[in-house]
Amino acid sequence: MRSLTNFAPSTFEERGAAVAFTTPVLAQTRVRKDSREQLEVLIPNLSEGRGIYVVPWKSLPLAFPMTAHDRMLHDLIAKGEGCSPDDIRKAVLSAARCGLAGPHAVEAAEAALGDDEEQRLLINYQLIVEALKSAGLESTDILRAGLASAEGQKLTRDLMSKAAGKLGMDPPELYARIAELAGYMESIGLATSPKPARLRRLMRDLNSFRDSMTEWATDNVSEAAPIGGFCAEVAEHTVNHARNVMTQLDQSVAAFETLLRQWDVKRGVVRKATTRLSWLLDGWEYLIVLWADAVTRSRHEQDMAVNEIFRVIPLLPRDEARIELALAAEKLLSNNRRSVRAYVDWRSGQLDVDLVMRIETIKGRAA
Amino acid sequence: MDIKDLIALGDKLLYIDEAKFRQIVELLEQMGDHPDIQRTIAVIRPRMVELRIHRRPTMKRLFCDPFEDLFEALDSAAPLPLSVIERTLMNSLWPLVEEKIGRAKLKGYHGALHDGPQRDNIADAFWMDAAEVMAGLSAGSEAGRFDGAMELRLNPDRVRAIADIATILSIAPEIRDLKAVLSPKPVTKLHKDHIDGVRDIGRKVARARPEALKIFVLVAAARLSNPSILLGGLHDMDFGQKPAERGKLLMELTDTVVGQIEDRSRSLKATPDAVPDRLAVADLAVDLVASLDATRNAVELTRNKAFDQRLKEVRHSIHDMVKTQVIADADSGIVTAVARLTGGTNDKAQLLEAENQARALRKCATIADSLGLRGELKTVTQKATGSLTDQARKALAAGPTGSTSRAGFTAIRMIELLSGPAEANKLMDEILSKGPR
Numbered sequence: 027m028r029s030l031t032n033f034a035p036s037t038f039e040e041r042g043a044a045v046a047f048t049t050p051v052l053a054q055t056r057v058r059k060d061s062r063e064q065l066e067v068l069i070p071n072l073s074e075g076r077g078i079y080v081v082p083w084k085s086l087p088l089a090f091p092m093t094a095h096d097r098m099l100h101d102l103i104a105k106g107e108g109c110s111p112d113d114i115r116k117a118v119l120s121a122a123r124c125g126l127a128g129p130h131a132v133e134a135a136e137a138a139l140g141d142d143e144e145q146r147l148l149i150n151y152q153l154i155v156e157a158l159k160s161a162g163l164e165s166t167d168i169l170r171a172g173l174a175s176a177e178g179q180k181l182t183r184d185l186m187s188k189a190a191g192k193l194g195m196d197p198p199e200l201y202a203r204i205a206e207l208a209g210y211m212e213s214i215g216l217a218t219s220p221k222p223a224r225l226r227r228l229m230r231d232l233n234s235f236r237d238s239m240t241e242w243a244t245d246n247v248s249e250a251a252p253i254g255g256f257c258a259e260v261a262e263h264t265v266n267h268a269r270n271v272m273t274q275l276d277q278s279v280a281a282f283e284t285l286l287r288q289w290d291v292k293r294g295v296v297r298k299a300t301t302r303l304s305w306l307l308d309g310w311e312y313l314i315v316l317w318a319d320a321v322t323r324s325r326h327e328q329d330m331a332v333n334e335i336f337r338v339i340p341l342l343p344r345d346e347a348r349i350e351l352a353l354a355a356e357k358l359l360s361n362n363r364r365s366v367r368a369y370v371d372w373r374s375g376q377l378d379v380d381l382v383m384r385i386e387t388i389k390g391r392a393a
Numbered sequence: 394m395d396i397k398d399l400i401a402l403g404d405k406l407l408y409i410d411e412a413k414f415r416q417i418v419e420l421l422e423q424m425g426d427h428p429d430i431q432r433t434i435a436v437i438r439p440r441m442v443e444l445r446i447h448r449r450p451t452m453k454r455l456f457c458d459p460f461e462d463l464f465e466a467l468d469s470a471a472p473l474p475l476s477v478i479e480r481t482l483m484n485s486l487w488p489l490v491e492e493k494i495g496r497a498k499l500k501g502y503h504g505a506l507h508d509g510p511q512r513d514n515i516a517d518a519f520w521m522d523a524a525e526v527m528a529g530l531s532a533g534s535e536a537g538r539f540d541g542a543m544e545l546r547l548n549p550d551r552v553r554a555i556a557d558i559a560t561i562l563s564i565a566p567e568i569r570d571l572k573a574v575l576s577p578k579p580v581t582k583l584h585k586d587h588i589d590g591v592r593d594i595g596r597k598v599a600r601a602r603p604e605a606l607k608i609f610v611l612v613a614a615a616r617l618s619n620p621s622i623l624l625g626g627l628h629d630m631d632f633g634q635k636p637a638e639r640g641k642l643l644m645e646l647t648d649t650v651v652g653q654i655e656d657r658s659r660s661l662k663a664t665p666d667a668v669p670d671r672l673a674v675a676d677l678a679v680d681l682v683a684s685l686d687a688t689r690n691a692v693e694l695t696r697n698k699a700f701d702q703r704l705k706e707v708r709h710s711i712h713d714m715v716k717t718q719v720i721a722d723a724d725s726g727i728v729t730a731v732a733r734l735t736g737g738t739n740d741k742a743q744l745l746e747a748e749n750q751a752r753a754l755r756k757c758a759t760i761a762d763s764l765g766l767r768g769e770l771k772t773v774t775q776k777a778t779g780s781l782t783d784q785a786r787k788a789l790a791a792g793p794t795g796s797t798s799r800a801g802f803t804a805i806r807m808i809e810l811l812s813g814p815a816e817a818n819k820l821m822d823e824i825l826s827k828g829p830r
Contacts, residue, residue, distance in 0.1 A: 087818075091814055091815065092814060092818070093809060093814050093817075094802075094805050094806060094809045094814055094817040094818055094821055095806070097814075097818050097821065098802075098821070123799075124793065124798060124799060124802045125734075125799040125800075125802040125803040125806060126802045126803075126805065126806050126809075127806075128744075128745075128748060128806065129741045129744045129745060129748075130745075132799070133741065379752055379755060379756075379810070383752070
């Protein structure tokens with residue numbers, strides 16, 4: 027068994043962002059930009075061979091038979107502007123929404139987009155409240171009138187003008203800063219939010235994944251147990267890093283007045299922290315759901331799931347991790363080689379429809 | 394915890410976390426052999442098998458050890474053993490065996506429950522005793538009678554099962570060796586070492602108790618993922634019998650295997666009340682055809698024409714099953730589900746059913762030739778693909794972001810499920826390259 031772990035990227039950009047393909051061999055492979063700013067995809071474990079195949083993005087459909095959904099996703103990513111986790115997520119949701127991955131994927135994508143919209147409203151409101159609070163103004167009247175109502179909006183404008191005056195800046199400037207901050211914080215949300223946003227939820231789930239995997243790997247005699255232990259360790263490191271970044275970010279936002287006053291300096295810090303968080307947690311949704319699905323299944327299927335998780339596990343880049351995870355993974359590999367893994371129906375060489383169906387189900391739940 | 398509380402938990406025990414589940418199983422075991430506990434254990438047995446919980450060794454468990462592979466399957470999808478022994482029958486038999494052997498004597502056999510150099514010898518002696526008791530019970534059992542001691546009505550299957558248990562216990566040491574050869578269960582393919590091992594042990598059985606050879610082979614078959622695999626393997630095994638005896642044994646076994654395939658082919662018949670899921674029918678059909686082909690090859694080797702007609706009938710019944718439950722009306726079901734999307738409704742259940750229909754059709758493509766359904770399947774697939782292509786073109790005429798585009802993409806997905814991604818991608822490229830992409 028080979029895995030993405032046997033190449034050790036230095037940065038997140040070099041590691042690439044995970045793409046939720048439904049073609050089994052391409053599931054959760056990573057896309058990044060090469061030195062000429064062209065997209066390329068990293069494919070581990072091809073025919074159980076060593077190393078990682080790097081295929082130019084344009085050539086991917088020529089090199090692999092892909093599902094129609096994947097062709098669409100491939101096209102959307104190629105036409106998109108970048109390949110950050112957020113860019114990829116946007117493309118993944120719009121590909122899923124069109125119906126090429128089945129009705130479950132449509133439903134999940136629409137729910138995810140609806141949730142994003144709800145979070146956007148919530149964070150905007152919370153930031154306005156924070157701005158008013160930092161200027162010593164009350165915001166309960168807005169809540170009473172309703173943020174979306176004409177009366178509420180007028181009240182908000184008046185209060186915000188007052189707040190801008192108190193903070194020593196023009197109202198449009200204050201609006202622009204809050205809007206920009208809301209954009210950065212949309213996927214993370216505030217610590218005080220009544221409904222945790224996507225990345226906060228993901229961090230909580232990753233914590234549970236680590237616990238569940240550690241418990242599974244302990245006292246387990248299966249050959250996959252050390253691999254499971256390693257996956258739990260990677261999750262642990264990721265959670266620790268994410269928690270540090272999240273804490274710093276929450277502290278910056280908690281000191282809201284300072285944040286607004288020193289916006290030119292602080293915006294960079296906030297932007298960097300939010301980007302880093304989305305990179306840190308990128309690729310885990312699918313693995314968390316894959317594992318949650320596997321724990322209800324047989325031992326053999328759990329072993330297979332652990333191997334599949336290991337194949338595409340998002341290792342922390344060298345610049346991030348204090349310990350050398352790639353080296354640890356390489357050691358593990360030399361002790362746990364596996365021989366055959368089929369992604370295709372062995373009788374016909376065609377795509378394994380059952381496997382595609384399973385990936386689609388998991389993807390539906392992970393959106 | 395009180396016993397009543399535990400039993401009240403019932404199937405909730407299937408969903409509690411593993412550590413707690415193990416604790417509860419341990420607790421239940423300590424509570425003894427009460428009928429309520431047996432019922433609770435019966436409910437949670439699938440999960441116990443799943444987790445491979447190591448049960449506390451007891452004399453009852455040792456009694457069952459040689460014939461446990463013939464117990465009815467817990468998973469409805471798993472193939473049944475060729476000769477089934479009910480757990481309830483065993484539960485009724487054990488107190489009688491216990492009584493006849495005597496508690497004092499049984500105590501002497503407790504050494505077989507612990508590791509030690511004498512373990513196998515003590516176990517062999519116990520099985521020998523148990524076999525004698527069972528032979529006595531078997532001689533006195535008569536079909537149709539209600540047995541007061543067992544509190545069971547004895548039907549022919551139960552009479553047969555009692556005789557089988559007696560025979561298996563009489564060759565228990567050989568069955569122990571057989572389990573070591575055919576392990577871990579289920580064995581999916583017979584390799585040379587398996588065949589050699591079964592042959593050597595089988596020879597021993599044929600010499601000592603020739604009448605036990607058939608049930609010995611049935612136990613061996615129960616340890617395989619598909620019992621018909623053994624039929625093919627049997628031709629490479631010489632148990633040292635006379636040709637006539639060998640022929641008879643093969644005939645009997647083939648009869649049992651074919652009987653089982655016949656039963657399975659009837660298991661998913663549509664009734665006026667319930668129509669089985671098309672994908673489940675397709676899965677069963679693919680599985681049955683594999684069993685049928687393996688059996689046919691084995692029967693051809695024996696050059697015995699007796700089974701040809703039965704096998705033909707089974708093939709005919711699979712043919713009918715696929716024709717009426719997978720192929721019939723599949724095209725209209727799929728096309729209507731997609732057409733509804735164009736109408737603005739979003740009937741997810743119907744769409745999922747249509748997807749299953751499409752997958753079932755594609756699955757059956759692998760067995761269509763052998764069932765003589767190639768033409769019909771091709772017609773239905775082509776008809777569906779044609780209508781779906783028209784729907785896709787129409788719905789995507791305004792481009793991929795048009796109001797009806799989801800119906801168009803769903804039609805393309807159905808084509809993909811029916812005919813594979815190459816066809817679907819070709820159509821998608823063709824439509825989208827013409828329109829405003």
